[in-house]
Amino acid sequence: MTKKKKPKKDSSQKKTYKGIVDVTRSGMAFVAVEGLTSDILVKQKNLNTALDGDEVLVDVIRQGRSMGRMEGHVTDVLIRKKTEFTGTIQLNKNFAFLVPEKGAFLPDIYIPENSLKDAKDGDKAVVKIVAWGEKTRKPVGEIIEILDATDTNDLAMKEILIECGFPLNYPEEVITELAAIKEKITAAEVKKRKDFRKILTFTIDPVDAKDFDDAISIRRLKSGLYEVGVHIADVSHYVLPATALDKEAEKRATSVYLPDRVLPMLPEKISNELCSLRPHEDKLTFSAVFQMNEQAEVKQFWLGRTVIHSAHRFTYEEVQDVIETGEGPYEQEVLLLNKMAQTMRAKRFSEGAINFSSQEVRFQLDATGKPIGVMIKESKEAHQLIEEFMLLANRTVAEYVSKQRVNRQPVPFPYRVHDTPDEEKMHVFAVFASKFGHKFDVNTPESIAKSFNSMLQLVQGKPEQHVLETLGIRTMAKAVYTTENIGHYGLGFMQYCHFTSPIRRYPDVLVHRILAQCLADEVKIDKLLEKRCKHSSDMERKAMEAERAGNKYKQVEYMQQFLGEEFEGVISGVAHFGFWVETVDAKCEGLVSLHNLPEEFKHSESEYALIGQQTGRKYRIGDKVKIRVVAANLAKRQLDYDLVDGGAADRSTQRRATDRSTQRGATRGKPKAKTGQARGRKPKTSRKKK
Template identity: 90%
Template sequence: MTKKKKPKKDSSQKKTYKGIVDVTRSGMAFVAVEGLTSDILVKQKNLNTALDGDEVLVDVIHQGRNVGRMEGFVTDVLKRKKTEFTGTIQLSKTFAFLVPEKGAFLPDIYIPENSLKGAKDGDKAVVRIVAWGEKTRKPVGEIVEILDASDTNDLAMKEILIESGFPLQFPDEVLEELAAIKEEITEKEISQRKDFRKILTFTIDPVDAKDFDDALSIRKLKNGLYEIGVHIADVSQYVLPGTALDKEADRRATSVYLPDRVLPMLPEKISNELCSLRPHEDKLTFSAVFQMDEKAVVKQFWLGRTVIHSAHRFTYEEVQDIIESGEGPYDGEVLLLNNLAQTMRKKRFKEGAINFSSQEVRFRLDEHGKPIGVVVKESKEAHQLIEEFMLLANRTVAEYVSKQKVNKQPVPFPYRVHDTPDEEKMHVFAVFANKFGYKFDVNTPESIATSFNKMLQLVQGKPEQHVLETLGIRTMAKAVYTTENIGHYGLGFTYYCHFTSPIRRYPDVLVHRILEQCLAGEVKPDKLLEKRCKHSSDMERKAMEAERAGNKYKQVEYMQQFIGDTFDGVVSGVAHFGFWVETVDTKCEGLVSIHNMNEEFRHSETDYALVGQQTGRKIRIGDKVTIRVVAGNLAKRQLDYDLIEDLDDTTTVRKPAARPKTKARGEDRRGGAAKKGSRKPAGSREGAKTDKSKGKKKKK
């Protein structure tokens, strides 16, 4: 936190605001303040060490020359967007500077000799700012890591993480606490929990997963009902409030999934060892246990801390084989769970959940992280099996806590909420869908959901399916964490939270703690809970941006081998300056600039199209086109395509040539999906995504 004496202000404008700094290329900055119609202008000399993206306090100096434009002075930096930066070391005899690669108007970072850690002149490095000079107001740093400049992939992925504000390493105090954690589970601890170790329990995860954060148990009871247990890794047993571990998990808020790696929220000793529900090991869990009949009607439930012993570790592919063939390990239990899940799924959509389909696109990577192929995967019944039971647990926990009181008031709780669609966006989409013959009733949120599901069912297999599904998703609001429960529109739930992934999401840890307090009747309201919710929502957004950037890098890297080649594609987005095309075979998106077209175009928002000024020709989202790959810029993570207007006998539309067989990794790596929309807005797909596909599709 930095403070500086404020200049004398106009007495008529003595106001202080809190906002986020946005530094422009010119060096001028603007502070965006929630509730203000106009940003506050801040000249570079008045930034007071604030950097782009920082949360600050700003005092208004005067109204400024432009009507409605206030000018201000940053008085305090409340929260840094990031404290680590990449750059090149310039070494002197007794000190060095890091010349940053990225960062708007960040001065060179001074590094004293005792913080160099062996860095040499010209090295690429990651430096953490640890202080700001009292007189110079310049940053002072220490080297975190010296980077291998020859490993361009590793360098790029680390720069993406740092650019998004995620630290690459855990602080020393976190590692010290980690080393002191006792791994053995005592008999005393077991005696305080419900023992499920003799009940059949197994996990279902991606083939390369290491952090098994949930498991299912199943048995038939004497009363004829089925007892289904949803067991979640008890992270809160090891990550205690106020510890360095807890503070760092809060700061990160989420794990980040890039095409070739995971940056975990918690150290791997916790995520992959202590809390991972590995087979044939006793593990501590927090559980939601349901008694239900054969129609998946829940008759009663129990919430509490448990101990389990997983008998088997399934992959999704193994479970899907059992579902399709009817044979395999524990096939009776797997098939029963699947039937119950499909029954719950049908009921959920009937009650108002929106059934957006989802497709996962991942890169196959060689041992150097180079993309050598694209794999498209769709959500199957094995994924839906886990999804439905995770949704049931999340919903049940949220509803239970919502009914608890503290001082005759509702218990403060981090709900996961999803607002209704934006009316204006919804109206535009309804008009567009009507052109294809799909009627939308936009009078109520319920009628909108019904209309969506009817359209999604009727559009299957038709030419307009892609465009209507894509644009429908973009009408959706963003799901966020908040203590103000407004329900989850996409899922059709009145109460919803995140309980099932505490290894990789901090709100789940908070949910576990509050649930334990409610069960014990000792609720201690967290006055900072809403602030924590907002921070987690912000970090989730940054993680998604990092994931998109990583996937875009891989798209460019992959398509560089096809410069000059021609591909079939689908228009995936439009803007006034051009349109994006996703290739059918490689699922890689590039921009076609209107400056390379044969006529002028105008952007029609109502038609989601570019319209030719001379011919009236429309280029609309969902249109099938043919493009040629003309350029790929890895530094900008940008692909450029040209539209092929007329195909002749000399033009060959090709699929990617088969690449040499290379040892691949990452085909099932979490977070390796090549997402669309790297440079255009996208709506929430929450409710269409499974809560259990590890990283990319778990953001409900």
Template identity: 65%
Template structure:
């Protein structure tokens, strides 16, 4: 039974008095700085944020966690006003920009608005020259009228626009490009081999058949699967996860840096790891033919994939073979290949687990992963659409089983009669207002929703997704359905995972690339070893990890958008079929059918057709005179009008639109000339 949904945005009763607090009361929150320079501190439990005038921000920057003191009577225009007294946590410590250098001084002129110039001592330039694009790490934050100061950590290559752009995106989202010296010293001191003493403390799975299955270009293998027959029709399946918590210990510089990053970031042409490569790609990576330390969930599974028992604990394993998804998919489709008997058995069990999961309330949203094919200079030359095939589902279902089981195990632990704090991965029920709009829109296509309970909503979604498959409205209803859903987050408040249909869920299976998984490992290990691990800061850590996850997603989207612009700038003036992927009062977005590259058709380019008004119930722009609709999901023919790498923006116009496309091409193409000149290599046409 799903737990009652709680409204986290609703002020708690005890906060009513604090909203009317006299001057002097102090709050903790996250500061949001507007373009005007005005700050607004967002505090959990307060209906309205706290206004902070620029002169009272001290050295706080956008996204920082701060302590703010209410000033005067406490309110102005219905909103409290305050002064920041302390910055508790910096959201960013590295910034990009241009070096301004003279004989006496040097400054970083930041790329992003709202960041003050950063003073650079002349002995901290690390070879940077006047006009260079650089990365600066803040060493002192200034305050009391003084500017922040820092040191140059990287000089970006002006001739390599892609590398400069990707590094800029990472820094912009608060991810440092390199690891501090003290972190690397700790990593170098870690043991290269597994000791006999450590092996003796663990359950030994080295003689059990074990494999890894990962993407062809993967280097960090953080999960492995073992299987052996126990008796007729009953199998032992082990899900073995790299034991990162054995190497990354609390209180170390390595742990502090891992927590700060909280996640690896995957861009189109690179990975920025959460942990140094010696750990992620060597010590912890479950490479074949090597003894490796793992944290495992080992299941006894019988007929119809019924889970009978589970053992959780630390192990030592030895992978027999490293498979790629493509190799396993070939075995699934042909029934032949290396270790085919074991892999086909694992696939059969996974498919049964998958079917049962959807029967029990999980929502079956399908998704396509679009990736660019890059040449040796990281220039996009083609598009690949990855399908979610049975080889991927094999790993996905077993990882879900492990995550769910570990969370269920943690939920039953009691210390002095109390539940232990634990970093659950939760997913709330859909927002009522969004759901109301969506169900009304779906009804226009003949799809009815039962909204009487969360379970009936999930069933209705699955019925719609099954019926819509292959129909013209499939894309729009799938995309809008996903947007109706809440965002999954980390928290100690366990409300279950609605999308997966699980009452208990956590992240246990990817500690190389996610910090919450490391926290889960530590808590489970402490309990198994009868140690106390009461982390009073766990909810704060959960919020931090959720925020870092969002920033990583922002970085990934920005990098993908850059690649879209880079790819489409060779097609200025050419026409493509597209699907309207979003609508706003100022225009609509179109995603090209073949390359999945999204651009904007501005409302100004539609004025000669009609005066268009946005309808949020129709997800459409509607003509006042002609009643012509541009609705999300409609197919249109567009022409590429402009492509700005600097803005990461594509402009489209309707093909054969209101003014000659050639004229628009001449006007807008001028903005891309500079960007094209510095590029390496010849631009290639899509095959």
């Protein structure tokens, strides 16, 4: 009996995956594939025109030994993450090239003569890639905007936006659609809605705000209860699904806030005019209306489309003044709403929400955008008034939709979720907090929240407050959008969504549409909803990166005038190559490099510190130090500091201590010297958003 031969494996059958390209600083790329434990390595020559952030198909060309990393070749680019780039024009006789900024890992972009506009050799420009050469596989582009190189601030802010993937202008089809939108609110449209125009309604926003997307109404009912309405701009009335406007809003997903400008998600005609709830104008809104008593207990609620007429536009400062003095426009209503908000806030924290305080640093700018001062904004009761009613509306909408069913299944919905803290990070933080006398119960998520609130209350006004709050936030997961509802840990809510800012966030537009379908009992399942949620979360992170880069640019620009001067600071971060110090007054963060310290230091993650190898000296997050500003590089958006006390200015004393320590240690065996210290940049961190 002859044995059957085993069929040979067909090596020509390649595995193909879909994923997102991540290009590293070295130019090497990796494709992240959902479900794979390890990314697929792709060398530059195998990227096939794919750029950072693109969604691609990749064939595996090498499996990797002993379960090592797979290597692949990009076969197709499915979605371009970014199509606009900044650089310098290199002009030839009948064509030009855009030479991208360093580190873009992008070939020079060919620009034909008919797409040059009035560009001159050496101009800075924004170019949009419109095609890739079939044979050359090189990009072909057209000039979108020629940048004014003499206006360094404007140039820097625009480069930051482009760098983070946000286009500066809207496509022609969007502008065409925009012009066709009818501005007048018809009587027929008003009849479809609840009319709140005769009920006292007002907005409360920052002093420089132009897009007012929420308003509050209040009146006393015959029952003795109060009717409080949370009215949100009805963006979904004007921005219809699958239109050019909608596609562009989805692509951007969020407005971006830089120190001197806002790049709106929607064109200004919508964000600042049609949908902005400006005073003394009829406006279309989507509302959550509550019947409440003075103790802020909700007895009944209603959700639906409305029309309002705002009677007054408050700034936060004006409302805060009414709260503190008891005098001002509509003081009785403002004081009652504030009392309700503070009651809801106290109840929220008692039920498990975590009470992290926040400071917002903003620059005072002159007419040219140059920073001339720093303002630190803290959350006061006026801010909390709006926050609590917006939270109530968001939570109520999410709870309502979560109870709806289609074919006995929950309605797919873009929840805003926040996971429980990372167990390992939490244990490290608990050990650190214990050194300040704070005991953490890390057995359950509920006990962790209680421990946090206890600590945050006890550290108020103490030297360690800033460091414990900062590190506590870093233990937290990032809030994201998803159809998989796991609740919002930080807020202590089982159901939560974003309903209250559709002018500046695309998930809120999706929430409005799905809510409208539920109210009409006409739910249409969106099979791409989870993908839209993920994209919105990604773009939110990109917007935060842009905001951090813009703020960092202003920090560097502001500190340029103080080169050589000394400041009090607090250590705000540590790494193996040095530590960051944030100045106390201006909150400007710079790096103290290990190269400028008088001995070798080891990074201790558990202590959030650098520890001297010979003297045992520690530089720990939260420590107060004195620094000198030694470099302010605007191009790199980087500040460099020297340590004054115990650093470069005090090296002779430190060296003597080091020499004595080394001599004492000679008989015990010298520590091995490190071959070198790497200088790097601070890891990116995300600001917590609800």
